[in-house]
Ligand SMILES: O=P(O)(O)OC[C@H]1O[C@H](OP(=O)(O)OP(=O)(O)O)[C@H](O)[C@@H]1O
């Protein structure tokens with residue numbers, strides 16, 4: 106697995122320091138608001154777990170699974186809901202937790218869906234932002250790292266369902282996905 110990585114882009118320590126910082130900002134933003142914090146599976150599962158441990162005010166959690174990449178490094182353009190939320194977002198302050206914004210298609214679809222379901226507010230925290238990939242305009246309210254134009258894996262992010270368990274963020278060798 107490690108042999109497929111061209112370069113470690115962000116270390117475990119750098120990830121944890123940034124997540125602590127994000128947790129502090131979110132704790133002051135959501136003080137007294139009891140937000141519904143939504144994890145976008147599968148990619149965001151590790152970020153969600155580390156982030157909520159750094160939020161010090163009351164929150165509720167829910168999970169949604171969506172997929173648009175499959176075994177490719179390019180979005181299919183079709184966002185498929187694999188698992189929906191368990192609870193209503195109507196009248197709630199909602200915080201979407203994403204691992205990465207690339208084309209922006211997943212989040213623009215999700216934001217519209219939650220607004221249509223009458224959430225009171227919809228905000229986004231993303232650990233990674235890859236602006237070079239954008240096909241629709243979208244900016245997160247909170248961003249961990251802006252990353253270069255490369256396919257990254259690890260810390261929840263996959264290529265063809267592998268590499269999610271790497272504890273750091275690596276750039277995959279292009280020969281892995283072009284062969
Ligand atoms: O901005 P976009 O181009 O839409 O890309 C970002 C989305 O793509 C990935 O999910 P994916 O569809 O690969 O599902 P996964 O989370 O199960 O890996 C990632 O976890 C984001 O949710």
Ligand SMILES: [Mg+2]
Nearest residue numbers: 148174175263
């Ligand atoms: Mg994926």
